Amino acid sequence: MNTSPSAVNAPRIIVILLGLMLSVHLGRLLMGPHGDDVLLRYFAFIPIRYSILLSGIDLSGSGGWTAGVWTFVTYMFFHSDWTHLIFNGLWLLAFGSAVAWRIGTVPFLIFSTCCGVAGALLHLFFHWGETSMVIGASAAISGHMAAAIRFVFRAAGPFGALGQPGGAQRRVPLATITETFQERRSLAFLSVWLFINMGMGVGALALDGSVSIAWEAHIGGFAVGLFFFGVFDQKLPARRAF
Secondary structure, eight states: OOOOOOTTSSOHHHHHHHHHHHHHHHHHHHHHHHHHHHHHHHHSBOTHHHHHHHHTOOOGGGTHHHHHHHHHHHGGGOOSSHHHHHHHHHHIIIIIHHHHHHHOHHHHHHHHHHHHHHHHHHHHHHSTTOOOEEEOSHHHHHHHHHHHTTTGGGSSSTTTTTTSOHHHHHHSOOOOHHHHHHOHHHHHHHHHHHHTGGGSSOEEEOTTSOEEEOHHHHHHHHHHHHHHHHHHOOOOTTOOOO
16 A cells, blocks of 8 residues: 655545545535535535434435435535635644544544544534534544644654654654643643634534534544544554555
8 A cells, every 4th residue: 555645745545535525615616506505405414304303204305314324424525615625624634644644544534434423413412403504524623633632742843743754643652631631732732722723613504504613513523532542543554544
């Protein structure tokens, strides 16, 4: 498997995910407002979908019960506007790359999915029955950020192993939760995350077109990334990001 970095010093899986997110956004623009609305009803995460399904009402026009399964994942590939997409793309490039270099492609995809699903579940818990559509990759990216602070700041330099080639990501030991909260740069990053990232990630897109921030989704993804990353951090030689 090819382990060399791409031209932007990122694992190829990160470049592929960025390409998919961009392709989805461009496709929505080409479809026009009506087509985009139909697409969102099938692939965005919508809390009211689950209360309606439990009531027995037919939702075949919006994907039916199967959409209630796949939207836990598909909502992550949609973004409310170019600003939303660009910010998430930059965060994915920085922190997703670090995590992917460390644990490899398949574990990275599984880990990202778990963070995104956890974010959707926590949002659903607090917003049961609401009509706002949740879209964006920030729940998963918040998980990448949480995972990264458990190892990148254990390397020398102001930014630790962040942005360095894959070998640097794999050489540094994983910090325990206690050690993470004792590390000065980790605490500084957590403060920045609370102040900035929670306001620029997963969007809750209302039916009238207004956008709000799905705070709970960020927290759900971040919590899984912080407390469960060790489960995925099995640095076997065969596990490499391509």
